[in-house]
Amino acid sequence: MGTGNSFDFERNIDAALADQQLKKNLRNAMDILVEKRRAVFTDPEALEQLRAAGNAIKRRALSKLPQLLEQLEAKCRQNGIQVHWAEDTAAANRIVLEIMRANDATELVKGKSMVSEEMHLNRFLKDHGIEALESDLGEFIIQLNGETPSHIIVPAIHKNKDEVAEIFHDKLPDTPYTEDVEELTRIARQAMRKLFARVKVGLSGVNFAIAETGTLLLVENEGNGRMSTTVPDVHIAVMGLEKVLEKLSDVPPLLRLLTGSATGQIITTYVNMITSPRKEGEKDGPKEVHLVILDNGRSRMLADPEFRETLLCIRCGTCLNHCPVYVRIGGHAYGHVYPGPIGKILTPQMEGLEQAGVLATASSLCGACGDVCPVKIPIPALIRRLRSESYDAKGDGTVSGHGYKKNLTETLVWKGWELVNVHPALNRLSTKMAGAMGKRLPKVGPLKQWTRARSAPKFAGKSLHDHELEKGGRDD
Amino acid sequence: MARIPEKPTTVYMFGTCLVDMAFPRAGIAAHRLLEREGLTVLFPQAQSCCGQPAFNSGFIKEARAVARKQIEVFPGPLPIVVPSGSCAGMMKHHYPEMFADTAEYPKARQFADRVFELSEFLVRVLDVRLDDVGPPETVTWHTSCHALREMGVIEESKSLIRQLEHVNLVELEREEECCGFGGTFSVKQPAISTAMVKDKIDDIARTGAATVLSGDCGCLMNITGALEYHRVPVEGKHLAEFLWERTNGNRKQL
Ligand code: SF4
Numbered sequence: 058m059g060t061g062n063s064f065d066f067e068r069n070i071d072a073a074l075a076d077q078q079l080k081k082n083l084r085n086a087m088d089i090l091v092e093k094r095r096a097v098f099t100d101p102e103a104l105e106q107l108r109a110a111g112n113a114i115k116r117r118a119l120s121k122l123p124q125l126l127e128q129l130e131a132k133c134r135q136n137g138i139q140v141h142w143a144e145d146t147a148a149a150n151r152i153v154l155e156i157m158r159a160n161d162a163t164e165l166v167k168g169k170s171m172v173s174e175e176m177h178l179n180r181f182l183k184d185h186g187i188e189a190l191e192s193d194l195g196e197f198i199i200q201l202n203g204e205t206p207s208h209i210i211v212p213a214i215h216k217n218k219d220e221v222a223e224i225f226h227d228k229l230p231d232t233p234y235t236e237d238v239e240e241l242t243r244i245a246r247q248a249m250r251k252l253f254a255r256v257k258v259g260l261s262g263v264n265f266a267i268a269e270t271g272t273l274l275l276v277e278n279e280g281n282g283r284m285s286t287t288v289p290d291v292h293i294a295v296m297g298l299e300k301v302l303e304k305l306s307d308v309p310p311l312l313r314l315l316t317g318s319a320t321g322q323i324i325t326t327y328v329n330m331i332t333s334p335r336k337e338g339e340k341d342g343p344k345e346v347h348l349v350i351l352d353n354g355r356s357r358m359l360a361d362p363e364f365r366e367t368l369l370c371i372r373c374g375t376c377l378n379h380c381p382v383y384v385r386i387g388g389h390a391y392g393h394v395y396p397g398p399i400g401k402i403l404t405p406q407m408e409g410l411e412q413a414g415v416l417a418t419a420s421s422l423c424g425a426c427g428d429v430c431p432v433k434i435p436i437p438a439l440i441r442r443l444r445s446e447s448y449d450a451k452g453d454g455t456v457s458g459h460g461y462k463k464n465l466t467e468t469l470v471w472k473g474w475e476l477v478n479v480h481p482a483l484n485r486l487s488t489k490m491a492g493a494m495g496k497r498l499p500k501v502g503p504l505k506q507w508t509r510a511r512s513a514p515k516f517a518g519k520s521l522h523d524h525e526l527e528k529g530g531r532d533d
Numbered sequence: 534m535a536r537i538p539e540k541p542t543t544v545y546m547f548g549t550c551l552v553d554m555a556f557p558r559a560g561i562a563a564h565r566l567l568e569r570e571g572l573t574v575l576f577p578q579a580q581s582c583c584g585q586p587a588f589n590s591g592f593i594k595e596a597r598a599v600a601r602k603q604i605e606v607f608p609g610p611l612p613i614v615v616p617s618g619s620c621a622g623m624m625k626h627h628y629p630e631m632f633a634d635t636a637e638y639p640k641a642r643q644f645a646d647r648v649f650e651l652s653e654f655l656v657r658v659l660d661v662r663l664d665d666v667g668p669p670e671t672v673t674w675h676t677s678c679h680a681l682r683e684m685g686v687i688e689e690s691k692s693l694i695r696q697l698e699h700v701n702l703v704e705l706e707r708e709e710e711c712c713g714f715g716g717t718f719s720v721k722q723p724a725i726s727t728a729m730v731k732d733k734i735d736d737i738a739r740t741g742a743a744t745v746l747s748g749d750c751g752c753l754m755n756i757t758g759a760l761e762y763h764r765v766p767v768e769g770k771h772l773a774e775f776l777w778e779r780t781n782g783n784r785k786q787l
Contacts, residue, residue: 070724381711385728419722421715421729422589423678438630444591471587475595478550478581479602491554506723510731511758514555521553521560525576 066415069390082217083384090211090378093321094429110310112433115369118302122359125268125301126350132271136333138346146176149351153178153260153293156347157187160291162258168277168285169193170262171209171372172295172351174394175407178260190256192249192281194242201228207388209395210319210374215387249281259285259343263296264371265311266348269304272332273348276316276325283327292343294331298350299359299368311371314431318373354407361455363442367402369432374399376426376436382419391416398426402439410447410458417443484522491516537657538612543573544654545613545647547603549620550582551750552771559750559771563616563651566777570659574614579606583620588627590717597631604628604637604644613647614654616773617749618680621650626683650680651773652690652748665697667779672700673742675733675756676709677749690748690772697779703740707732714755730759738765748772 073079098104118125130140143149153176157165165182167173167189179189179200191200195212199205202224206212213221218236225244226234232244261282265274273294275282286292302308316322335342358364377383377397388396393404393413401420404413417440426436448467449460477483500508507513544567552560567574580603588596603624607613615621625648632641655661674691681687694702713719713729720726733756737745745760745767747753757769 067724070722074724074728381713381729382722382725385725418718419725421678421711421713421718421726423711423715424682425678425711428682441589441591444589445593446591448591471590471592471595474587475598478584478599481579481581484581488554503717503720506720507758508762509723510727510762511755512761514754514758516554517557519557521548521557521576522578524557524561525548525564526578 064392064412066390066392066419069392070386070419073386073390078217078220079215079387080385082215082220083387085217086211086214087378087384090321090375094318094375094378095321097317097321097323107310107314108431108433111314111371111431112369114302114307114311115371115432118307119299119359119365119368121303122298122301125303126298128268129266129271129301130350132268133348134271136271137336138271138273138333138348141347141349143349143351143353145353146351149176149295149349149353150178150181152347152349153295154182154185154187156291156293157182157258160258160345162256162291163187164256164258165189166252166256166259166285166289167191167193167196168259168261168275168282169196169212170260170295171206171394172262172297173260174206175297175353176295176351178295189260190252192252192285193277194245194279194281197245197248198224201225205389205394207396208374208377209372209397209399210377215389249284253284253288257289258291258293259289260293260295261286263294263300263348264315265308266296266301267303267305267308268301270332272305272330274308274312275329275331276312276327277329278320278322278326280327283329286329286331287342290343291345291347292331292334293347293349295349295351298352298355299370311432315371315373318375318429318431357455358406364406364439364455366434367406367439369434370399370403371432372399373431375429375431379425379429381421381423381425386419391419398436398440399434402434402436402443405443405458406456410443410456411461412458414443414447414458414461417447485520488520488522492518492520540658541572541612543575543611545575545577545607545609545611547580547583547607547613547615547620547624547648548576549615549617549750551754552616555754556750556771556774559616559774562771562773562777563614565781566651566655566661566773567614567659570655570661572659575611577606583623585620585623585627586716588623588631589715593631600624600628600631600641601637604640607644607647611647612649612654612658613644614649614651616651616771617751618650618677618684618686619749619751621648622679622683624648650684650686650689650748652693653684653686656689656692661693661696663693663696663776663780665699665779666782667697667699669699670701670744671703671740671742672744672746672775673703673705673737673740674708675705675712675737675745675747675752677747677752678709678711680748681709686748693772693776694746697776700779703742705733705736705740707736712752712755714751716751719755726755727759730755731763734759734763734765734767737767742767744768744770744775746770746772746775 141152191197198213208214222236334346383397401416422437446454446456446459447462477487548560584596584599628641632638712733713726753769
């Protein structure tokens, strides 16, 4: 696990595939999530209409993103929310640190936020003597165990109940071992309550930010999001700049798509809409609200007409749940914050192809992700585009590190493939050779990989072309 | 679903490179099935591959060159019937995409509009009636991802199997889950790919069927390779070959 140069995808994959418990946990959990989604979107036609609407709303927002962001900033300021811009994660971390210092705070209580994971905020704050405490149940579990989220919606999805019981018993002082879910939840809740009573700064993510009204919208099921954003004196919200929507009326279709796709809910238990700090005469709410808007490569994605579609994402996680690769290797194997299909297209663009381009190879292009994506991101097409950028024959790629994989062998192999498939005589010859030598091919290179757990392909002595010729059929 | 043409008298067949090299019997069977419906089947000898291997691997220029060749080789207004959902999907959906915003687009579009997956053509255009003359048999069916998601022809394929009176179709628990082939994915990510195909053959074995059918030879090569490696006594067969055998009464005649 981890990031940076320690990323060894192959080793991660092998380790994950060897872990039978993980395999069981993931399959069970994914089956449940897939079924829940299915149960809430029962009418395929209505779902298609909703997806088209969601796609159109997000597209419209992206088409005027700079203008909407300015409007959002102006509205938020009017409402008393302080807005900060961060070009990269280092800048975003510094902004959070400054707010912490200005408030003499040494602890931060967090609702679930993937952008804060993208920032590696917890580690950064720790290096600066500040403790970030997760209040989402899943995040709490993995934080206790020193792990990172393995899923963007359900961070501890790779753990089953028994493993959670084990972690609570080991890591929380004076906690007797119990597998009772109610009891486990009660234990966690108690720990949270203590937190909220003392911590002065809370941090959350943002699901949608509405430019028209300057509203930050946050969905959740545990109430910890509401606690993190209302109980502490200071609330910091962090968001990627693609989260902005034009108007309030854009919210309902997207919200429906988000909760239905993510957890199979018609609506979440909590939908928080934050439009200002505590006003005069109000009894609760934070005294200060800060919004940190992060770019971290998103502007570059926006500039490319094809890659821009990555920014349609509403982080529902359903592409992970439906992915035959994710269900087998789990989130940690991807070695980066965003796993699964969305991670395969997002991470190489954020981190560069040299660092993360290999993620794009981990897809059979089965298309399940693109089929279920609520905002219709053509994920397989973007994976293909990243593969093409990796070799980048023409040198006009837009992703950092494009062309990193360019090599003579593969270039020649595909050039040869092209020749054979463009010139009928060469094609006949190569098919004949495959037929004649198929059985005697040395098991090296691709064939070696193929035969790891499969017998070698059998080539026919006589090709279909030959059979057709023999039949003497007309061919034009 | 695209427009359904009137029943033509002549069609093109695009055999696909995999059928050509490794599964010629599937191609011959497809040819026979079409002929039996009274059609003349043209098989241009200059045809080769749909270009998908390069397209999916990121070698678009090479894929385009090979696609251009196929477009040139199938010039007439005739339907092009393809015994593969994956290759049909490539030609129907990705050719227009590959040539978008170029002068070649109209040709690619015109070509794409004539592409049919075999079972789609048999059911929707020819409305075939199958007369099963084989002994009772239990089979299972694997859905190819592109036949399902790009071509949307799985119901057609399965309806053909269901027409066979003495054939019992037992469905897989995870019929629509990818078998792990994915072209170069199988050799670029061999560990994941083999884990996927292992689950697939376990699912197949649990049905108790002696034969697994599919409409795509990529999946079949992957699945039969794994069945053989793990010594699971189940035979993999292309739908066309199976349909021909069941209705022709003479296996040898292929
Ligand atoms: S890519 Fe689509 S399916 Fe995946 S998380 Fe984003 S919105 Fe959801």
